[in-house]
Amino acid sequence: MTLQQQTAQTPSAAATPAEARKLAEGLMQIMSTLLGIVERETELVRAGNIRDAMALETEKSAASRQYTEAISRLAQSRDYLKQATPELLTALHRHHDTFRAMLQVNLTVLATAHAVSEGIVRGVNSEMQRKNLPNGYTAGGQRATPGPRQVTPLSVSRSL
Numbered sequence: 735m736t737l738q739q740q741t742a743q744t745p746s747a748a749a750t751p752a753e754a755r756k757l758a759e760g761l762m763q764i765m766s767t768l769l770g771i772v773e774r775e776t777e778l779v780r781a782g783n784i785r786d787a788m789a790l791e792t793e794k795s796a797a798s799r800q801y802t803e804a805i806s807r808l809a810q811s812r813d814y815l816k817q818a819t820p821e822l823l824t825a826l827h828r829h830h831d832t833f834r835a836m837l838q839v840n841l842t843v844l845a846t847a848h849a850v851s852e853g854i855v856r857g858v859n860s861e862m863q864r865k866n867l868p869n870g871y872t873a874g875g876q877r878a879t880p881g882p883r884q885v886t887p888l889s890v891s892r893s894l
Contacts (some may be wrong), residue, residue, distance in 0.1 A: 747811040753811075754814065754818060755822065757804070757808060757811060758826050760804055761801075761826065764797065764804050765833045767800075768800075768801055771790055771794045772837060773840075775794065776840045779843050780843055858888065859888040862886065862888060
């Protein structure tokens, strides 16, 4: 897509109180939709249904794209909103703070799931390596250090 096509599709800044209200309501609607998707994803990951959570990726991406576009338009309209509708801007800030807190919960759950799965994979790898290594001793009575031939790499399929 060329820059001219993107510019033609990008809506202009709000110039009237009605446009400002429409912008704010649209942004709050998008945040609510995205928050609903994120909450479902969080619940699914907590329950261990990773495959179902991954199915939300397309929907989450589309909502995230809408959110980014709305934030971009809001940034263009910030000066007008400060002058004409400061109470609307305050309401948007409050709504966005709640939105950010809920996203932080989701990120924490995802990070925990990632750490747990990484720990499991590392544990399986350690056990495999331990079982594959020969139990031998050197002439001095020390345990023999295995060479690179005895170490078997672990391969993991990322497709669920």
